[in-house]
Amino acid sequence: MRIWLALAVVAGIAAVSATFWIGRGQKSIPVADLARLESAIDPSLSPVHAALAWSFEIIGGRTTLTDADLDRRLVDGYRGGDTAEEIQALFDHMLAEVTGPVSLVRIHEIDHERGTAVGIGAKGVMLLVDVAVDEQGRIGLWQFSEPPSGPRIPPWQTGLLVAAGWAFVGAGLLARRSGRSGTVSGLTLGSITVLAQVLALSDAPSLYLIGRLAPALVLPCALWVLVDTCPVKGRRWILATGALAAVQGAVAVWLVDPVRLGHPPIPGITDSPDQYRQLLTAAAGTTAATMAVLAALVWRSRRVWRSQGDPAPWVVLAAAGLWAVTAGAAALDLGLGDAALSGDVVPGATLVVLALVPVASALTSVHGMWGRAELADLVVEIERGHLDLQSAVARALGDDSVCVLRWSDEAAALVDEGGRPAGAEVEEGRRRTHLMSSGRLVGALEHDAFMLRRPDRLQAVAAVTGMALQVERLNAQVMTQLEEVRTSRSRIVSAGDLARRRVERDLHDGAQQRLVALGLLLQRGRRLVDGRVCDEVGALLDRASGEVRDALTELREVSRGMNPTLLNERGLAAAIEGLAERLPIAIEVGVVAGRVSHETELTSYYVVAEALTNVIKHSGAPEASVTVEHQADGHLRIVVEDHGCGGAAAKSGSGLEGLSDRVSAIGGELRVVSPMDQGTTVEAVLPCG
Amino acid sequence: MRVIIADDSALIRDGLKHLLDGEGIDVVGSFGDADGLVDFVCEAAPDVLIVDIRMPPTFTTEGLEAALEVRRRCPRIGVLVLSQHIETVYAVDLLSENAAGVGYLLKDRVTVIDDFLDSLRRVAAGGSAIDPEVVARLLRRSRRARPLDRLTDREKSVLALMAEGHSNAAIGDRLSVNQRTVETHVGNILTKLDLLPEPAIDRRVRAVILWLETDGEAT
Numbered sequence: 001m002r003i004w005l006a007l008a009v010v011a012g013i014a015a016v017s018a019t020f021w022i023g024r025g026q027k028s029i030p031v032a033d034l035a036r037l038e039s040a041i042d043p044s045l046s047p048v049h050a051a052l053a054w055s056f057e058i059i060g061g062r063t064t065l066t067d068a069d070l071d072r073r074l075v076d077g078y079r080g081g082d083t084a085e086e087i088q089a090l091f092d093h094m095l096a097e098v099t100g101p102v103s104l105v106r107i108h109e110i111d112h113e114r115g116t117a118v119g120i121g122a123k124g125v126m127l128l129v130d131v132a133v134d135e136q137g138r139i140g141l142w143q144f145s146e147p148p149s150g151p152r153i154p155p156w157q158t159g160l161l162v163a164a165g166w167a168f169v170g171a172g173l174l175a176r177r178s179g180r181s182g183t184v185s186g187l188t189l190g191s192i193t194v195l196a197q198v199l200a201l202s203d204a205p206s207l208y209l210i211g212r213l214a215p216a217l218v219l220p221c222a223l224w225v226l227v228d229t230c231p232v233k234g235r236r237w238i239l240a241t242g243a244l245a246a247v248q249g250a251v252a253v254w255l256v257d258p259v260r261l262g263h264p265p266i267p268g269i270t271d272s273p274d275q276y277r278q279l280l281t282a283a284a285g286t287t288a289a290t291m292a293v294l295a296a297l298v299w300r301s302r303r304v305w306r307s308q309g310d311p312a313p314w315v316v317l318a319a320a321g322l323w324a325v326t327a328g329a330a331a332l333d334l335g336l337g338d339a340a341l342s343g344d345v346v347p348g349a350t351l352v353v354l355a356l357v358p359v360a361s362a363l364t365s366v367h368g369m370w371g372r373a374e375l376a377d378l379v380v381e382i383e384r385g386h387l388d389l390q391s392a393v394a395r396a397l398g399d400d401s402v403c404v405l406r407w408s409d410e411a412a413a414l415v416d417e418g419g420r421p422a423g424a425e426v427e428e429g430r431r432r433t434h435l436m437s438s439g440r441l442v443g444a445l446e447h448d449a450f451m452l453r454r455p456d457r458l459q460a461v462a463a464v465t466g467m468a469l470q471v472e473r474l475n476a477q478v479m480t481q482l483e484e485v486r487t488s489r490s491r492i493v494s495a496g497d498l499a500r501r502r503v504e505r506d507l508h509d510g511a512q513q514r515l516v517a518l519g520l521l522l523q524r525g526r527r528l529v530d531g532r533v534c535d536e537v538g539a540l541l542d543r544a545s546g547e548v549r550d551a552l553t554e555l556r557e558v559s560r561g562m563n564p565t566l567l568n569e570r571g572l573a574a575a576i577e578g579l580a581e582r583l584p585i586a587i588e589v590g591v592v593a594g595r596v597s598h599e600t601e602l603t604s605y606y607v608v609a610e611a612l613t614n615v616i617k618h619s620g621a622p623e624a625s626v627t628v629e630h631q632a633d634g635h636l637r638i639v640v641e642d643h644g645c646g647g648a649a650a651k652s653g654s655g656l657e658g659l660s661d662r663v664s665a666i667g668g669e670l671r672v673v674s675p676m677d678q679g680t681t682v683e684a685v686l687p688c689g
Numbered sequence: 690m691r692v693i694i695a696d697d698s699a700l701i702r703d704g705l706k707h708l709l710d711g712e713g714i715d716v717v718g719s720f721g722d723a724d725g726l727v728d729f730v731c732e733a734a735p736d737v738l739i740v741d742i743r744m745p746p747t748f749t750t751e752g753l754e755a756a757l758e759v760r761r762r763c764p765r766i767g768v769l770v771l772s773q774h775i776e777t778v779y780a781v782d783l784l785s786e787n788a789a790g791v792g793y794l795l796k797d798r799v800t801v802i803d804d805f806l807d808s809l810r811r812v813a814a815g816g817s818a819i820d821p822e823v824v825a826r827l828l829r830r831s832r833r834a835r836p837l838d839r840l841t842d843r844e845k846s847v848l849a850l851m852a853e854g855h856s857n858a859a860i861g862d863r864l865s866v867n868q869r870t871v872e873t874h875v876g877n878i879l880t881k882l883d884l885l886p887e888p889a890i891d892r893r894v895r896a897v898i899l900w901l902e903t904d905g906e907a908t
Contacts, residue, residue, distance in 0.1 A: 513701055514700060516797065516800065520701070523802040549800055556773060580830075581827070
């Protein structure tokens with residue numbers, strides 16, 4: 001969109017420039033043309049008359065008149081002397097017969113000594129044409145060959161111009177920081193044109209020329225910036241404003257600037273009511289149209305501005321209004337012909353309009369940066385988590401009606417906060433912006449269509465929201481996977497417990513019973529041989545019985561703990577007491593716990609059993625203590641402590657690691673504190689669930 | 690002597706039956722589970738019910754519960770509870786009312802036939818037979834500054850045998866000392882533990898076991 005605006009303004013500038021190009025100075029006349037002119041023009045004419053004739057041809061060449069007509073009229077019409085009155089009479093005579101958009105040429109000075117005639121041509125073709133014929137009779141055209149003497153810009157206006165120029169620069173820098181590149185271009189060009197006006201103070205003709213041309217470009221630039229400040233922009237609007245800017249520029253040069261810059265009044269305009277009326281009409285028309293376009297843009301942008309609290313529209317409106325008033329005043333001034341307002345009021349008002357342009361732009365820039373601060377708030381809120389994404393996005397976007405949709409894999413559709421699938425179509429006046437993250441659709445923002453007018457804001461919020469949704473998604477995935485891991489760990493632990501119970505049961509029902517039965521058989525055999533057979537058989541049977549008992553003892557050790565029946569029957573306190581009294585060291589048992597879930601009891605039991613086994617195997621401590629108690633938060637806390645050698649760690653494959661898995665499987669936590677030579681503390685905190 | 694055997698293992702039931710038959714002990718019934726056991730036992734009124742603690746259907750403590758039920762309903766019938774694993778709390782349960790005619794032994798003990806028959810007879814006679822493992826564990830129980838520490842090693846040995854349910858004479862035999870010495874030791878022990886002299890063996894067992902279990906706090 002900005003490119004269209006730029007093109008339109010460039011076209012406008014080109015149009016204005018072209019009008020000057022036609023009458024540009026330093027243009028040599030081709031010899032052939034001169035020859036043709038000389039042959040066409042009566043040789044008795046003085047060089048001045050010849051020059052005037054040529055000049056008229058240049059101007060008139062853009063009319064319906066043919067060269068032949070002109071020549072004829074020139075030759076037929078002029079037979080007078082060399083005075084200004086005579087020459088004027090010639091032109092008046094010719095103009096009376098010329099119809100259509102013929103330019104006006106009014107001779108106001110003839111310098112016979114220098115062989116120069118100075119006139120003013122106008123009406124969109126040229127401003128001032130100096131026609132000069134040098135001593136050799138060569139004819140040339142210069143424009144502004146002599147900068148006018150006397151004050152051209154009052155000093156206070158010069159100061160204001162410089163200030164306004166720097167205001168443009170400052171606003172440009174702000175716009176650049178807020179990333180509004182279109183505005184940056186407009187403001188840059190604006191600052192150049194504003195500052196270039198000061199060149200009109202120069203006595204060098206070329207610099208003076210630049211200084212004189214610059215104001216024509218200021219208005220298009222100002223318009224460009226004001227339009228770009230409005231969030232609502234469309235191609236048609238840009239073309240319209242661009243065209244208007246071009247016309248404005250031309251009219252401004254004509255109507256306002258010569259007066260403002262201290263040039264002599266424009267005789268052909270001020271004393272020719274028809275021409276003047278035409279000019280006024282053109283000026284009023286374009287100014288009104290420009291104001292209408294600006295007002296329409298402001299009106300169309302009002303919802304965006306209002307939703308975002310942007311103060312810029314007031315400045316844009318003020319600038320537009322003041323612009324209109326200034327143009328009106330200038331026109332009135334010209335109409336009255338006394339230049340009363342032109343002295344200070346119109347130039348001052350124009351400068352205020354100019355100053356308002358960067359102010360409006362700067363306000364929007366600063367507001368945009370403030371908007372980015374809101375975006376930063378959004379990021380911070382997302383970072384903190386637990387936020388109401390919907391309202392945070394609404395705040396950052398400046399659209400309360402926004403609705404955050406999430407992509408649901410289950411529903412294979414976008415769903416709203418309540419999980420209801422959102423339809424493919426959006427309501428009238430609403431738009432949907434899809435949120436992508438890592439190349440996949442994670443959600444969408446459904447917002448008021450006017451947000452499309454703030455694409456920068458929308459894109460930024462969409463990017464942040466997309467990231468937030470992606471994070472949310474990944475979090476949910478991780479949680480699901482964690483839950484799966486916990487469940488599977490829990491399954492593994494349960495499966496292990498079940499397998500252990502089965503082995504214990506098999507041992508109990510099988511091997512242990514058979515060994516006892518075997519022991520009984522051996523005893524019966526022992527009884528049978530007692531005193532009847534040699535003692536060696538009895539001794540052998542006794543040894544066999546002893547082996548059976550040892551085997552039973554070993555089996556008991558193996559199967560013990562595989563299924564702590566006492567735990568199921570009597571609870572944790574009895575089971576831990578039973579555990580402790582089998583061990584060869586003194587163990588202080590303090591269990592203050594009611595019945596909790598089987599899982600928790602079993603886990604507690606294994607924690608204590610494993611920790612006590614480690615105490616006996618590794619710590620070398622003569623005693624240990626076991627504490628089981630309920631915490632204030634209802635969790636069960638198990639602490640096994642000794643004052644042995646310490647240095648225990650949950651190494652891979654160690655009992656402590658297995659314990660850690662078991663504890664995690666039910667959502668508990670296991671901590672082992674075991675500094676070297678300072679004892680070991682195994683602490684488990686388990687949910688009672 | 691008449692006994693009833695309750696054990697879910699047929700091998701053990703048969704083995705015990707044959708063993709006891711050989712010793713002239715009459716096995717008047719054998720059960721594979723606790724179903725109908727108590728009624729039958731109270732009806733048949735044997736001298737002793739030999740029962741495995743772990744039986745169908747839940748394989749937890751059906752045997753123990755049946756034994757306790759028999760104790761309540763027919764206190765004259767002795768119960769000898771056998772188990773692959775010994776737990777002191779079960780011993781305390783069995784002794785909670787009184788210790789007359791109560792036995793609690795590791796199942797392994799049946800493979801030392803003389804000791805087992807001795808225990809069985811004690812229970813049949815209204816005495817007690819507590820597994821040495823139970824007593825050992827109670828003695829090992831850790832309490833700081835235990836009153837038990839006041840006992841000499843010999844007194845501790847005597848205390849263990851007392852707790853198992855042996856008479857003074859049997860203790861003397863086992864420790865190869867004469868009965869007088871044992872009596873002296875017993876007297877000293879009871880004094881140190883702050884227990885009243887108890888002529889009946891079974892009551893002595895109960896008092897000692899409960900004392901050990903609670904470390905003298907309750908008595």
